[in-house]
Amino acid sequence: MINHKDITVVVQGPVQTFQDRAQEPGITKKCLESVRSQLPGSRIILSTWPSQDLSGLDYDELVISEDPGPNVRFLKSDGNPQYFNNNRQIVSTREGLKKVSTRYAIKLRSDNFLTGNSFIELQQKYPNRSKSHCFLNERVVVANVFTRQYAKGFRVPFHLSDFFYFGLTEDLLALWDLELFPDAMDSETDRENVLFDGFATDCTQAFWVRALQKFDSSIYINGLLDNSPENLEISEQCFANNLVIASPADLGLGLCQKFLGTARISRTKGQCAQWQHWEWQEIYRRYCDPDFPKAPASVKANLFLKRLVHVHPVKLETIVKLYKNRRSSESGGIK
Template structure:
C-alpha cells in the first residue's frame, strides 16, 4: 500500500476518534485558523462510520463543527515541572493534554480508538492496517493487549546528539480503546514549588526528561515500576535496551505519510522538526522494524543496506556533531553550579 492512500473499507464503526485540544487560539496555545474543522472533516472522509468525539475546553467556538459527542472539561491550567537556572518557572501543557485525552477516551464505547490532536488531521487510514501487520511479540515487556500505532514525529532516537530512551511522541495513537486508556489515564503532574530545590540545575545532571518521555514512562510504570529515567540523556545500555523492548513489543512507529496523518503548518516548512536535522534524529519506520525483527520475529526481512547507509550519513552530518555542543554546554552549566550561581 502506498503512503497516503486509504484502505478500501466503507465502514469503521468499531473505531472512535477522540479529537483533543483547543478548537481555536486558547490562552497561550495558538491554533492555525480553521484547523480543527479541517481535522473533523478529515475523520469523516477517511474513517466513515466511526464515532467522532471532540474533547475540548469551555468557551470554545463550536459553531459549524461536525462531531457526534462533545466533552467539555474544566481547564487544569499549565503546570510547572521545574524552575530554570534563572529561577523562572517552566510551564507546560502536560495536564491539559492528559485531561482532554483521558476524558475523551472515557466516552468511547467502541473496541478501537484514535487519539488525534485538534491541530492535526487525517490524510488516509493506513494506520488501521499497520496495527495488524506485526503479530509476533516476546514474553517480556509485552504490556498492552495489542500494538498501538504512533507517529515518529517527536519520537526521537537522538536528542542533543545522543541516543535517548523512551522518547515517544504524543501526537497520534491508534489501538484498542482499553490500551489507549491505559496510556492516558494518568495522574496530573504536581506543580514544582521551590525555585531552589526544584531548580533545573539542582535536579538534573544534563537536561530534564522530555514531556513525551514522561507520559510514556508514567503509563509503563503501571506494569513495571523499575522503568524510569532520571533525565533526558539517561542512556545506559540497559536503559536503551529496556526502551527498545517496550517499543518493539507494544507499538508500531511510522511516519505521517505511512500512517495517513497530516500536520498543521507550525510543524512543516522551516520548523525544526521538518528539517533534515530534525527528521533524521527521529525513529524511522524501518528502524522500528529492525527492533521488531531483533526481539519479536527473527524471520522478518532486514532493511536494505543502502537505506541504512543513507540514514547513517545524514546523522553523521546533522546529529552526531551536536554531541560536542552538548558536552560544552553541560560543562559550562556544571561550572556555574559549582560556583554557587543560578544561571
C-alpha cells in the same frame, strides 16, 4: 480488517486560539472533516475546553473539561517557573477516551488531521511479540514525529511522540489515564539543575515513562539523556513489543502548518533524529520476529550519512554545555 464502526476518534485540544495556545484558523474543522472522509462510519468525540466557538464543527459527542491550566514540572535554574501544557493534554485526552464505547480508539490532536487510514493495516501487520516488556493487549500505532532516537547529538530512551495513537481503547486509556503533574514550588529542590542530571526529561518522555510505570515500577529516567545501555535496551523492548512507529505519510496523518516548512522537525536535521519506520522494524525483528526481513543496506547507509552530518556533530556542543552547566552549578552560579 478492523471495521470503521469499531473505531472512535477522540479529537482533543482547543478548537481556536485558547489563552496562551495559538491555533491555526480552521484547522479543527479540517481535522473533523478528514475523519468523516477517511473513516466513514466511525464515531467522533471532540474533547475540548469551555467557551470555545463550536459553530460549524461536525462531531458526534462533545466533552467539555475544566481547564487545568499550564503546569510547572520544574523551575528553571534561575528559579523562574517553566510552563508546560502537560496537564491540559492529559485531561482532554483522558476525559475523551473515557467516553469511548467502541473496541478501538484514536487520539488525534485538534490541530492535525487524517490523510488516509493506513494505520489500521499497520496495527494488525506485526503479530509477533516477546514476553519481555510486553504490556499492552495489542500494538498501538504512533507517529514518528517527535519520536526521537537522538536528541542533542546523543541516543535517548523512551522519547515517544504524543501526536497520534491508534489501538485498543483499553490500551489507549492505560497510556493516557494519568495523574496530573504537580507544580514545582520549592526554589531550592525543584530547579531543573537539581532535579535532573543534565537536561530535563522531555514532556513526551515523561508521558510514556509514567504510563510504563503502571506495568513496571522500576522503569525510570533522570533527564533527557539518561541513556545508560540498560535504559536504551528497555526502551527498545517497550517500543518493539507495544507499538508500531511510522511516519505521518505511512500511517495517514496530516500536520498543521507550524510543523511544516522551515519548522525544525521538518528539516533534515530534525527528521533524521527521529525513529524511522524501518528502524522500528529492525527492533521488531530483533525482539519479536527473527525471520522478519532486514532493511536494505543502502537505506541504512543513507540514514547513517545524514546523521553523521546533521546529528552527531551536536554532541560536542552538548558536552561543552553540560561541562559549563556543572561548573556553574558547583560554583553556586546560575545556569
